[in-house]
Amino acid sequence: MAPGSTLLLLLLSVPAAPALGDPGPLEDVVIDRYYIPKICLREVQMGDFIRYHYNGTFKDGKKFDSSYDRGATVAGVVGVGRLITGMDRGLQGMCVNERRHLIVPPHLGYGSIGVAGLIPPDATLYFDVVMLDIWNKNDKLQITTLTKPEHCNRTVENSDFVRYHYNGTLLDGTPFDSSYSKDSTYDTYVGTGWLIKGMDQGLLGMCAGEKRSIIIPPFLAYGEKGYGTVIPPQASLVFSVLLVDFHNPKDGVFLEHLEVPESCKRRAVTGDFVRYHYNGTLMDGTLFDSSYSRNHTYNTYIGKGYIIPGMDQGLQGVCVGERRRVVVPPHLAYGENGAGDKIPGSAVLIFDVHIIDFHNPADPVEIETVYRPEGCNVTTRNRDFIRYHYNCSLLDGTKLFSSHDYEKPQEVTLGTNKVIEGLNSGLLNMCAGERRVLIIPPHLGHGESGARGVPGSAVLRFEVELISMEEGVPEGYLFIWHGDPPANLYEQMDLNKDGEIPADEFSTFIKTQVAEGKGRLMPSSDPEKVIADMFQNQDRNQDGKITSEELKLKSDEDQEKIHEEL
Numbered sequence: 001m002a003p004g005s006t007l008l009l010l011l012l013s014v015p016a017a018p019a020l021g022d023p024g025p026l027e028d029v030v031i032d033r034y035y036i037p038k039i040c041l042r043e044v045q046m047g048d049f050i051r052y053h054y055n056g057t058f059k060d061g062k063k064f065d066s067s068y069d070r071g072a073t074v075a076g077v078v079g080v081g082r083l084i085t086g087m088d089r090g091l092q093g094m095c096v097n098e099r100r101h102l103i104v105p106p107h108l109g110y111g112s113i114g115v116a117g118l119i120p121p122d123a124t125l126y127f128d129v130v131m132l133d134i135w136n137k138n139d140k141l142q143i144t145t146l147t148k149p150e151h152c153n154r155t156v157e158n159s160d161f162v163r164y165h166y167n168g169t170l171l172d173g174t175p176f177d178s179s180y181s182k183d184s185t186y187d188t189y190v191g192t193g194w195l196i197k198g199m200d201q202g203l204l205g206m207c208a209g210e211k212r213s214i215i216i217p218p219f220l221a222y223g224e225k226g227y228g229t230v231i232p233p234q235a236s237l238v239f240s241v242l243l244v245d246f247h248n249p250k251d252g253v254f255l256e257h258l259e260v261p262e263s264c265k266r267r268a269v270t271g272d273f274v275r276y277h278y279n280g281t282l283m284d285g286t287l288f289d290s291s292y293s294r295n296h297t298y299n300t301y302i303g304k305g306y307i308i309p310g311m312d313q314g315l316q317g318v319c320v321g322e323r324r325r326v327v328v329p330p331h332l333a334y335g336e337n338g339a340g341d342k343i344p345g346s347a348v349l350i351f352d353v354h355i356i357d358f359h360n361p362a363d364p365v366e367i368e369t370v371y372r373p374e375g376c377n378v379t380t381r382n383r384d385f386i387r388y389h390y391n392c393s394l395l396d397g398t399k400l401f402s403s404h405d406y407e408k409p410q411e412v413t414l415g416t417n418k419v420i421e422g423l424n425s426g427l428l429n430m431c432a433g434e435r436r437v438l439i440i441p442p443h444l445g446h447g448e449s450g451a452r453g454v455p456g457s458a459v460l461r462f463e464v465e466l467i468s469m470e471e472g473v474p475e476g477y478l479f480i481w482h483g484d485p486p487a488n489l490y491e492q493m494d495l496n497k498d499g500e501i502p503a504d505e506f507s508t509f510i511k512t513q514v515a516e517g518k519g520r521l522m523p524s525s526d527p528e529k530v531i532a533d534m535f536q537n538q539d540r541n542q543d544g545k546i547t548s549e550e551l552k553l554k555s556d557e558d559q560e561k562i563h564e565e566l
Contacts, residue, residue, distance in 0.1 A: 025105060026103065026105035026124070027105070028089070028105070028108070029086045029089045029090045029102055029103065029104055029105070029108060030102070030103035031090055031100055031101075031102055032100060032101035032102075033098065033099075033100055034099055034100065034101060035097075035098060035099035036095065036098055037095055037096070037097045037098060040095035040096075040098070041095075041096075042095070042096070042134055043092075043093045043094060043095055043134075044078055044091055044092050044093060044094045044131065044134055045078070045079075045092065045136075046078060046079030046080075046092070047077065047078065047079055047080065047136060048077070048078050048079075048134050048135065048136050049075070049076070049077050049078075049134070049135050049136065049137070049218075049234060050075070050076065050077075050078055050091065050094075050131065050132075050133060050134050051073045051074065051075045051132045051133035051232065051234060051235065052067075052073060052074055052091070052129055052130060052131050052132055052133075053067045053068055053073055053074070053129070053130050053132065054066070054067050054074065054127050054128060054129045054130075055067075055068065055127070055128045056125060056126070056127050057125075057126045057127075057128075058123060058124070058125070058126065059124055059126065064118055064119055064125075065118070072232070073132055073133075073232055075133075075232075075233060075234045078091055078092060079092070084104065084108065084109050084110065085108045085109075086102065086104030086105070086108035086109050086125065087102070087104065087127070089108070090102035090104065090127070090129070091129065091131070094129075094131040094134075095131065096131055096132065096133065096134060096171050096172055097130070097131065097132075097172050097173070098130070098131050099128070099129065099130045099131075100127075100128075100129050100131075101126070101127070101128055101129075102125075102126070102127040102129060103124065103125075103126055104124065104125040104126075104127065105124055106121075106122040106123055106124060109123065109124070109125045110123065110125075131172075132170065132171065132172045133170065133171045133172065133234070133235060133236050134171070134236075135217045135218060135234075135236050136217075137219070139217040140217075141198055141201050141202055141214065141215070141216060141217075141220060142213075142214070142215035143202055143212055143213070143214055143215075144212065144213040144214075145210065145211075145212055146211040146212060146213055146240075147209075147210065147211045148207060148209075148210045148211075149207055149208070149209040149210065152207035152208075152210070154207070154208075155204075155205045155206060155207055156190055156203050156204055156205060156206045156243070156246050157190075157191075157204065157248070158190055158191030158192075158200075158204070159189065159190070159191055159192065159248060159249075160189070160190050160191075160246045160247065160248050161187070161188070161189050161190075161246060161247055161248065161249065161346060162187070162188060162189075162190055162203060162206075162243060162245075162246040163185040163186070163187045163243075163244045163245050163246065163344070163346060163347065164179070164185055164186055164203070164241050164242060164243045164244055165179045165180055165185055165186070165241070165242045165244060166178065166179050166186060166239050166240060166241045166242070167179075167180065167239070167240045168237060168238070168239050169237075169238045169240075170231070170232075170235055170236070170237065170238070171215070171235070171236040171237075171238060173238075176230040176231055176237075177230065184344075185244050185344065187345070187346050190203050190204065190246075191204075196216065196220065196221050196222065196237075197220045197221075198214065198216030198217070198220035198221050198237070199214065199216065199239065201220070202214035202216065202239070202241070203241070203243070206241075206243045206246075207243065208243055208244070208245050208246060208283040208284065208348075209242075209243065209244075209283070209284055209285070210242075210243050211240070211241065211242045211243075212239075212240075212241050212243075213238065213239070213240055213241075214238070214239045214241060215236060215237070215238050216236065216237045216238075216239070217236055218233075218234045218235055218236055218237075221235065221236070221237045222235065222237075242284075244282070244283060244284045245282060245283030245284065245347060245348040246283075246348070247329040247330065247348050248329075249329075249331060251329040251331075252313070252329075252332075253310045253313045253314045253326060253327065253328055253329075253332060254326075254327035255314060255324060255325070255326060255327075256324070256325035256327070257322070257324055258323040258324060258325055258352070259321075259322065259323035260319060260322050260323075261319055261320070261321040261322060264319035264320075264322070266319070266320075267316075267317045267318060267319055268302060268315060268316065268317060268318045268319075268355075268358045269302075269303070269316065269317075270302060270303025270304070270316070271301065271302075271303060271304065271360055271361075272301070272302055272303075272358045272359065272360050273299065273300070273301050273302075273358060273359055273360070273361065273442075273457060274299070274300060274301075274302055274315055274318070274355065274357075274358040275297040275298070275299045275355075275356045275357050275358065275455070275457060275458065275459075276291075276297060276298055276315070276318075276353045276354060276355045276356055277291045277292055277297055277298070277353065277354045277356065278290065278291050278298060278351050278352060278353045278354070279291075279292065279351070279352045280349060280350070280351050281349075281350045281352075282343075282344075282347055282348070282349065282350070283347070283348045283350060288342040288343050288349075289342070296455075297356050297455065299456070299457050302315045302316065303316065308328065308332065308333050308334065308349075309332045309333075310326065310328030310329070310332035310333050310349070311326060311328065311351065313332070314326030314328065314351065314353075315353070315355075318353075318355045318358070319355065320355055320356070320357050320358065320395045320396075321354075321355060321395070321396060322354075322355045323352070323353070323354050323355075324352075324353050324355070325350065325351070325352050325353075326350070326351040326353060327348065327349075327350050328348065328349045328350075328351065329348055330345075330346045330347055330348060330349075333347070333348075333349045334347070334349075356394065356395065356396050357394065357395035357396070357458065357459040358459070359441040359442065359443075359459050360441070361441075361443060363441040363443075364425075364441075364444075365422045365425045365426050365438055365439065365440055365441075365444055366438070366439035366440075367426055367436055367437075367438055368436060368437040368438075368439075369434065369435075369436055370435040370436060370437060370463075371433075371434060371435040372431060372434045373431055373432070373433045373434060376431035376434070378431065378432075378469075379428075379429045379430055379431055380414060380427060380428055380429060380430045380466065380469050381414070381415075381428065381429075381472070382414045382415025382424075382428065382472070383413065383414060383415050383416075383472030383473060383474065383475065384413070384414050384469050384470060384471055384472040384523065385411070385412075385413050385414075385469070385470040385472060385522075385523025385524060385525075386411070386412060386413075386414060386427065386430075386466060386467075386468065386469045386470075387408075387409040387410070387411050387466075387467040387468045387469075388403070388409055388410055388412075388427065388464055388465060388466050388467055389403045389404060389409050389410070389464070389465045389467060390402065390403050390410060390462050390463060390464045390465075391403075391404070391462070391463040392460060392461070392462050393460075393461050394455070394458055394459070394460070394461070395439075395459050395461055400453055400454060400460070401453070409467045411525050413472060413522070413523065413524070414427060414428065414472070415472075415475070420440065420444065420445050420446065421444045421445075422438065422440030422441065422444030422445050422460070423438065423440060423445075423462060423464075425444070426438035426440065426462065426464065427464065427466070430464075430466045430469075431466065432466050432467065432468055432469055433465075433466065433467075434465070434466050435463070435464065435465045435466075436462075436463075436464050436465075437461065437462070437463055437464075438460075438461070438462040438463075438464060439459060439460075439461055440459065440460045440461075440462065441459055442456075442457045442458055442459060442460075445458070445459070445460050446458070446460075470523035471520070471523070472522065472523055473520065473521075473522045473523075476554065477522065477554055478521065478522045478530050478533055478534045478537070479510065479519055479520070479521050479522065479530075479534060480519060480520060481513075481518065481519045482517065482518055482519055482520070483518065485553060489551065489553075490548045490551050492509070493505065493506065493509045493546075493551070495508065495509065499547075499548075500545040500546070500547060501545060501546040501547075501551070502544060502545045502546075503532070503535050503544065503545075506531070506534070506535045506538070506546065507528075507531050507532075507535070510531050510534065511531070538550055538551055538552070
């Protein structure tokens with residue numbers, strides 16, 4: 001007998017036999033509990049159904065029977081007369097995986113008759129028994145929650161489609177199946193007859209990410225038939241289940257608004273072009289994709305089929321700056337086939353998105369006047385020369401450029417394609433001192449390609465202040481007269497009357513006309529260059545002086561071109 005084992009003598013009918021020497025004929029079953037498991041959740045009682053293995057021998061060690069030799073466990077009910085009385089008594093109180101030596105006297109075995117050809121009359125029988133399974137017809141499903149997420153917005157119901165991992169063992173711990181060994185979840189509907197009854201019931205009420213132990217009695221599992229060679233008849237099953245995700249075929253997109261800006265003047269609609277960052281995870285938290293890892297927003301139209309249907313729906317109504325969680329069932333994502341090696345078939349997808357900006361290809365420049373001086377009668381037009389300050393940023397607040405970083409304001413002649421189209425439009429009809437906020441869509445900004453420091457398809461926000469403005473001249477002109485030009489223009493321009501006009505004479509004459517208010521130059525931060533360009537245009541042969549034949553007004557040149565065309 002092994003150290004620490006217990007020898008239990010059940011005395012159910014007569015006083016005990018002498019303890020020393022040869023006890024003589026046994027009055028009851030002798031029980032040696034030579035292995036008792038540390039954990040014993042249940043003991044065999046009268047009326048329980050049990051499965052066990054045994055070797056049966058006589059006192060001399062000769063084997064008369066063995067379940068091992070037959071390759072099948074013994075199954076039966078305890079205490080209802082289906083076993084010899086000695087076994088009925090000797091098996092009571094056993095735990096699963098407990099091992100006992102039983103000595104059964106003849107009157108509790110096969111008595112004075114024996115079993116012809118197998119067990120002689122008045123034979124004492126020796127059994128080595130291991131208990132494998134215990135259940136009762138009144139048993140119910142045993143569910144133990146091992147771990148459960150803190151947040152659980154929804155639990156499994158009948159008709160849901162579930163994806164779970166499991167380890168399946170018999171009650172004695174013998175493994176019979178595992179989804180982990182297949183490197184794939186088990187995917188099925190609940191409550192529709194696709195699973196054994198016990199599993200159908202055991203999965204109900206689970207949260208995604210929850211782990212349960214489910215003990216299923218045979219009549220809710222594979223019953224009397226068992227399953228193949230791995231699950232014996234009348235076997236209780238133990239499943240350790242991790243619910244990866246679940247959904248219902250009737251599910252739509254689920255939205256959780258994590259952060260919505262207080263000011264939301266506009267919400268995205270079908271046809272808008274959205275730039276957003278996202279983290280994409282499975283329902284168990286496994287990351288499958290992230291725009292942050294690429295340091296680049298995901299840019300797309302919504303509602304036009306360029307992205308999965310669930311995201312097309314989930315991005316409707318977003319605000320700039322909003323953070324939103326979009327839960328997409330598989331029939332609105334990648335379906336039964338999944339995508340690549342990171343999105344399994346029938347997977348629920350969770351997108352945590354941050355909206356950077358959005359626009360519509362039909363959007364004009366949005367102009368908000370922050371301050372406009374009183375008595376504003378003169379406003380900017382194309383060809384005017386202006387000076388202005390600006391701050392330029394993305395809609396998420398990211399600073400891009402600012403004129404305040406330089407010593408003087410920005411200077412530009414409007415309508416000369418020197419600034420992006422949207423900024424040019426936003427600077428028109430302004431008064432000196434006026435301040436505006438301009439929202440410029442990318443098709444009026446830097447387009448899909450972006451620019452240095454400006455992401456592609458970015459909506460830009462400008463804060464502008466008009467410092468000063470100078471009236472411009474028509475396109476193609478460098479100087480215009482406020483009235484009719486002098487009839488004898490060449491003679492007046494030839495200040496020393498030598499029959500030719502060098503650059504210094506030309507410059508002096510033009511500056512005098514401007515000073516006397518008779519004409520004006522094209523506004524510029526460098527009027528000397530404008531005058532030099534005028535002189536170069538009139539010095540047709542580039543010999544450093546203008547002759548009377550070379551000097552022509554712009555209007556006269558335009559008229560000559562018309563005649564040439566005619």
